[in-house]
Amino acid sequence: MKGFNLKSDFKPAGDQPQAVRELTEGLALGKPHQVLLGVTGSGKTFTMANVIAKAGKPALVISPNKILAAQLYAELKAVFPDNAVEYFISYYDYYQPEAYVPSSDTYIEKDADINDHIDRLRLKATSSLLERKDVVIVASVSCIYGLGSPKAYKELCVRLEKGQKKSRETLLSELVRISYERNEVDFSRGKFRAKGDTVEIFPAYLETALRVHLDGDGIEKITEIDPLTMENLREKDRVYVYPARHFVTTQPTLERALKDIEAELKERLEVLRAGGKLLEAQRLEQRTRFDLEMLRETGVCHGIENYSRPLSGRKPGERPDCLMDYFPDDFLVFIDESHVTVPQIGGMYEGDRSRKQTLVDYGFRLPSAVDNRPLKFPEFEALVKQTIYLSATPGPYELKKTKGEIVEQVIRPTGLVDPDVVIHPIRGQLDHLIQEIGSRVKRKERVLVNTLTKRLSEDLSEYLIEKKFKARYMHSDIDTMQRIEIIKNFRQGVFDVLVGINLLREGLDIPEVSLVAILDADKEGFLRSDTTLIQICGRAARNVNGKVILYADSVTGSMKRALDEMSRRRVKQLKYNADHNITPKTIVKAVAELEEFQREAKKEGLALLRSAPLERLTAKNLGEVVEGIEAKMREAADRLDFETAAAYRDQLFEIREMSAQKKFKEFKIAV
Template structure:
């Protein structure tokens, strides 16, 4: 067992001071948290510095904090920002560690069993271990996570009880330490020294923790006593210093001691016999044979090795949970008095709600056809109500909070003023009659000023037809549809910013990474067609695409004004009025955001530095593609090491695209 350090304080480092309405938002949020309020909404307009406000609140209330984002890319961006704000505190990253994941499944219509297949990202696995160990060791922890945090993880008590605690002067034999390390799933390898492994040289044991990537620990014995413990460079062996205490956390999050393992195996056997009897009674002999063979093999592996592939499917028995009881998740590793912040809550809360049902329908098929015991159904994500039961205090953060968040609280704190003085764009409605020619004139006016245009349509056909027409009219235009791969999508955005083309047509331009300061005009076609992309929330988000430019303007083409349109325009006008009044009072002149254009395709160029042009992957032979993959993998690890997870994800997607060609 380990003792958590509880007197560490968050220390925010920033060259900026809160400005605009950030000070009021920070004060209200922090006061309410300190006053015990359970739920609040931070309704911050695009570009108002919501992450900075969140950081200020964390620094003031000084609680361990879980920040949840709705995808890995956004989580990576937030992680990088929080790391900059809190360099002296534990800022951790917890997302799914799979680069590739094909879940176990069965398709009865074609009698096809799909075995689980996955590729684990070693860097992310390290960061997950770093997150859980930090939560058990200290209080000044921020974990930035995706919805992966509501999936089963193993018991935090078993995890912390399994920690091997070492200090100089401790009486323990070398062989006892080696056995303890094997018990917590460390592997001995005297040659290939990596995370989760140890090696032995006489009276010296070197241990490479699962939460580290460069530093290991050298434990030196004198007889049956630890003489000293040194931190060393894993690759070179260079001594970095001595340590007074070393806590070695398990190499896996799914830990069970010997006594509980025997209890779990007995329960698995009992459930197997019960399920076999049901199958035999129903005449499902094939299913019974399949289940018997698989489960008995897993039991043998658990008994001999303490582990088996798919061990998580037995987690209910390993954890000692009852049927239907929620699994342990990352949330259980936090102390009781912790804070949750939900970024882009209108998206993230919907994801949290939907995870359980999709997982259950797939697993029920596996159970019904004898691939898994019924207890596998309890290896699952949390239901939304189970997630809610973990909430001590929560802040929902969004420019457009959803209905769910508004049902949870009446406390809505607004953040409308941008530090740059930028206003929400002016919005007008124009008739659909002659809309294309009208829009063409607006585009040409923007082109003359070296500004860009977004056009959002409702259908793929209209987007394609519009793109073709504008091309005929001499407009430099591109259409971004859902089939475009991540890397190509990023290149399109970069080319738009550089002026390679002037107009981007799309159906859904709300996705992350679409904020382009050069865009001064957003045109919304069929604005009066109610639906997901034309409801109040969708319209406000789309209008926000023009909020990064001082000349920002939005035209809705419609023949009627729907309730959603009116509400979106009213809300935008209200915010704009507040922003204008603030600017006038403080003598602020709005300035377009200056955002560096990163050379996103430099990845391709740096692989073949002797060539200036972008390489056409299709033109490479198999060996050249293999060489490129190897170099890209090195760059992906380098980007991840620099905490640039957005770039690492883009390189990863490029690797997957190249691999798909073979």
């Protein structure tokens, strides 16, 4: 087995060597649960990487949201350049689940916009797990949702080897069976084309394609090619082509599943009719018969995931296959920001069950549809043998599992101490905040402002723009790719102030931030709990000039507990600095260039070009901005740079749409 080759200019320092040793020893002793209490800026990710390298086992890293997952993915990919570090998050840019509202008799059909690039990364993750052992998958909580059977996924893999006996017809048939589409014109991911004895395949999980030369009834040569230029890159002796979708099934399994669905339909119709639910029975029969016909003729149907139980041969109530089933038996799980992620994992099942049950009750789905679901928490626990929880504020679940035992990592190798915390009255807070922001901007430092609502974050960013600051907002309505672009631009100084809510809490690694302002700090609740306050304050802990301002008229219990804990950590760090003669210095960290995300973001028009001054778009300068973008679009077209011209064109479409809706004042976007 190929091991993990950790490459870094740094060596473990501060509390890191002790943490790596204790965690590695715990794994060797077979401890099922360990907690790493690591403060912001102490290098938890580097500690995790060292533990993975020493343990030598495949690892799953679960993050609470997509943007932190992207950050972890970039950092781990940088220290494990020779190993398979993969990314697995939900591939939906937009998702409206199928639902029925009985009170208004409203049926909402499933509607989704799948991100093609993230779909490729998901398929790449599973193919890597089946091909090699030195794999780290960085995932969001979507890793506990149902996925196609790893057994079927592996069985249907098409093996191609130089000299192998395989006819052209057999190869084409095998590709169609694993959901590849024949297209002689549009040669893109998940498609193939055939010209004479040459078959070109674009694997759904790769950025390069394959050219297979056939000679009679055998494979003469296999070449990896650039799908854009069609140039040869390298010859291959052997390759494996995995299915283009996770939900695939063999023909015998499909035939058995069709019989099972027919039997379930018959049984369910009898129950509905016996209960006088004739409308529901008619609806269910019509919908299911149509799906059955599609499955017979094409092997797929709309909403095929709702038939995952019969298609995989599971029993009623049996858990679905998920990403963790693609791992070998012995693998590690790291749960990042566990105080948030663990409750997320535990809460996914109930919400999904409630929605599906309504669909079943009113004849939109068969009862087996409820088994297309995320894992229940006990099922998740049963799949995982060894877990390490990482958090600056571990939750009650983690501490209970380890009986209060923790591995502490509160010393920062940089010598940075927890930031100074100042409490300021709410009266006059905006004037005070603007003054503080101004002083930071002069020093080319960044500012995070944390609010309680989305509307307030939008209004505040607009107010700051009117005051001539470069500001943006970020909240859950902004899609994943654009969030990544916003954080990157923030670090690079494209703008100076980022306003947000929850997304500015856990884990954001932005050492350029020297000021964190928390509005309404004395409003008790989960957004202002002691855990949350410690997490938000930690965003300023990577900068030597770090400062936190709590805007409050009183000191709540949560505020006091947070201040006491930060004071304890501060004392310990100062003692370490004195003992080792360390002068605190700001963390210097290169901006993780997540090239594949940036490239795709540009393709999809999610990131607008830096030269367009949209951050200060107002009614007065609207015409001037439009003229400038039109000029740049024509210039790009004249020099045949059509990709850039198309991006400028998309900007114009968005601006005109906002203008028509009179919303251009509220428009914020990463530039």
